[in-house]
Amino acid sequence: MSVNVNASQLNTTQLLISVTTIEEAQIALENGADIIDLKEPSLGALGALPIETIQAIVTYVKNTKNADAKLTSATIGDLPMQPELLLAHVTQLATTGVDIIKIGFFQTDDYQLSLDALKSVAHAGTKLIAVLFAETMYPQGLIAAIKYAGFMGVMLDTAKKNGLTLLDYYSQEQRAIFAKTVLGHNLQLGLAGSLKPQHVALIKEISPSYIGFRGGVCNDNQRNLALDAAKIKAVRKIV
Numbered sequence: 001m002s003v004n005v006n007a008s009q010l011n012t013t014q015l016l017i018s019v020t021t022i023e024e025a026q027i028a029l030e031n032g033a034d035i036i037d038l039k040e041p042s043l044g045a046l047g048a049l050p051i052e053t054i055q056a057i058v059t060y061v062k063n064t065k066n067a068d069a070k071l072t073s074a075t076i077g078d079l080p081m082q083p084e085l086l087l088a089h090v091t092q093l094a095t096t097g098v099d100i101i102k103i104g105f106f107q108t109d110d111y112q113l114s115l116d117a118l119k120s121v122a123h124a125g126t127k128l129i130a131v132l133f134a135e136t137m138y139p140q141g142l143i144a145a146i147k148y149a150g151f152m153g154v155m156l157d158t159a160k161k162n163g164l165t166l167l168d169y170y171s172q173e174q175r176a177i178f179a180k181t182v183l184g185h186n187l188q189l190g191l192a193g194s195l196k197p198q199h200v201a202l203i204k205e206i207s208p209s210y211i212g213f214r215g216g217v218c219n220d221n222q223r224n225l226a227l228d229a230a231k232i233k234a235v236r237k238i239v
């Protein structure tokens with residue numbers, strides 16, 4: 001399934017908001033989200049929503065006004081790096097017409113076998129983003145391997161949602177080095193990890209393609225609670 005991701009949609013820093021329902025997607029769109037990210041926060045860092053829910057939200061977003069300026073992304077779940085398992089979930093998710101599929105690299109070994117398995121769908125047009133976690137040290141050469149496999153981008157996020165943010169794990173210098181590596185491979189760069197409005201200025205210093213939020217734009221900053229429209233509006237103004 002090839003999807004049309006308009007490059008210009010990702011040429012300036014975009015605002016990604018993770019949602020769980022059509023109603024949350026509506027709130028995110030009404031308050032300026034560029035990318036509607038579909039995930040189930042109660043099932044982990046990249047918890048997957050039921051495929052029917054994903055299909056319903058993707059259809060809803062595609063039918064809203066100026067939908068061509070909006071993108072959808074979805075996660076396949078906190079899955080182990082087993083090539084056939086990942087390929088099966090990505091292939092199924094691609095049938096929903098979601099623009100971007102996010103795959104978590106929860107382990108550092110055997111990633112090449114998974115990348116080899118996913119290369120076919122990537123080169124067939126399905127837009128894939130590799131989600132790396134700030135708590136994990138990854139082997140040298142992983143970013144180049146992700147690029148070679150045909151992925152569209154890399155996202156740096158946090159696996160544990162314990163209140164620590166991406167900035168607690170990556171210093172300014174480490175963030176700059178990571179960004180230089182990813183952008184240097186002509187990959188889109190996403191940043192997330194329990195971020196709040198006060199973190200945006202520092203995050204923007206390394207010119208990410210997009211910045212992702214869930215917990216920081218929810219009631220009481222709890223990612224399992226409902227979205228807070230005012231918080232989305234506030235981050236929209238500064239992203």
Ligand SMILES: O=C[C@H](O)COP(=O)(O)O
Nearest residue numbers: 192193194212213214215
């Ligand atoms: O992809 C987006 C991030 O996972 C947002 O979640 P978070 O702000 O709760 O870390």
